[in-house]
Amino acid sequence: MVLFIGTVFSLFLVTIVVIRFMGKSALAQFTPHDLTALFFIVTLAIKPIKVEGVSEALIGILIVILIHISLSKLSLYKHLNRFVIGEPTILIKHGKLIKTNLKKSRFSLSELLSSIRSKGYADVTNIQYAILEPNGEISVLPKEESMPVTPKILNCNVDYTGLPIAVVIEGKIQYKNLELIQKDKQWLLNELQGAGFLSLNHIFYASVRDDDYSLTVHNGKGNIGTLK
Numbered sequence: 567m568v569l570f571i572g573t574v575f576s577l578f579l580v581t582i583v584v585i586r587f588m589g590k591s592a593l594a595q596f597t598p599h600d601l602t603a604l605f606f607i608v609t610l611a612i613k614p615i616k617v618e619g620v621s622e623a624l625i626g627i628l629i630v631i632l633i634h635i636s637l638s639k640l641s642l643y644k645h646l647n648r649f650v651i652g653e654p655t656i657l658i659k660h661g662k663l664i665k666t667n668l669k670k671s672r673f674s675l676s677e678l679l680s681s682i683r684s685k686g687y688a689d690v691t692n693i694q695y696a697i698l699e700p701n702g703e704i705s706v707l708p709k710e711e712s713m714p715v716t717p718k719i720l721n722c723n724v725d726y727t728g729l730p731i732a733v734v735i736e737g738k739i740q741y742k743n744l745e746l747i748q749k750d751k752q753w754l755l756n757e758l759q760g761a762g763f764l765s766l767n768h769i770f771y772a773s774v775r776d777d778d779y780s781l782t783v784h785n786g787k788g789n790i791g792t793l794k
Contacts, residue, residue, distance in 0.1 A: 570622055573615055574629045581611040582637075654705075658682075658696035661709065671698055682706055728777030734758075737766045747776050757781045 584607055617623050655671050657664055657678055668675060678696065681704040687693055692712035697705045717724045731743045733754055744750060754774075761783055763769055770786030 570615075570617075571625065571629060574626050575633065577611045577615065578630060578633055581607060652700035654700060655698040656695060657698050657704075658690060658693050660695075661691040661693060663690060667698075673698060678704070687712070726777055728775030728780075730773035730775055730782065732771065733774050733781075734766060734769045734772035734783075736771070737769055739766065747774055747779065749774070749779070758783065 615626070617626060655667050657667055657671070657673065663675070663678075668678065679690075682688075682690070682693065682696055685704070685706045687706055687708060692709055693706055694709045695705075695707040697707075699705055713719075731747055733740050733743055733747075733749075739751060739754065741751070744754060757774075758764075758766075758769070758772065758781070761781055763772075763783055763785075768785055769783055771784040773782050774780070775782075
């Protein structure tokens with residue numbers, strides 16, 4: 567049993583260290599070689615662990631949970647956080663690529679360009695900062711002149727348009743959501759009939775805005791009905 571516990575404990579920690587050594591790029595975008603490497607690492611780490619009986623399985627699960635909780639606790643300490651989780655890495659600063667950080671993070675330029683394009687920024691020079699977060703995500707902070715225009719920037723007052731609350735999903739009434747807007751089934755059926763929908767089976771999705779109780783109905787065939 568002691569050997570079993572030691573094996574689970576050591577292999578779990580070694581796997582974490584190996585994945586951390588692979589770099590944040592392995593977690594950012596699963597390229598074929600990244601996915602294959604992670605799959606092989608996990609498979610090889612698990613294979614030496616021979617579980618005999620339910621008791622060993624439960625003990626193994628408990629060990630993994632304890633290690634996970636311990637590492638989560640350690641990550642709360644500033645000095646240990648960089649070792650447990652890692653630190654953010656600046657890849658673009660003031661519109662300029664930082665080649666040394668890209669190389670250090672083992673994050674390819676093509677992956678970076680793909681990531682920032684997916685966030686709506688095709689031109690590197692429009693980016694104030696692009697940061698590779700410890701979880702592998704890319705945070706993009708655009709330059710002031712490239713930020714999307716908002717009503718606040720234009721000093722415009724915008725009225726609240728209401729939150730669409732799902733009341734019917736695939737022909738089934740969402741009773742809890744009806745309670746949120748303080749309406750009942752009969753009210754909903756009356757509204758649906760007023761919109762021309764006599765059967766719930768013909769409704770793929772229906773929502774009600776929480777401000778003016780306007781109803782929007784989708785039949786799943788491209789047709790939308792709205793009733794205020």
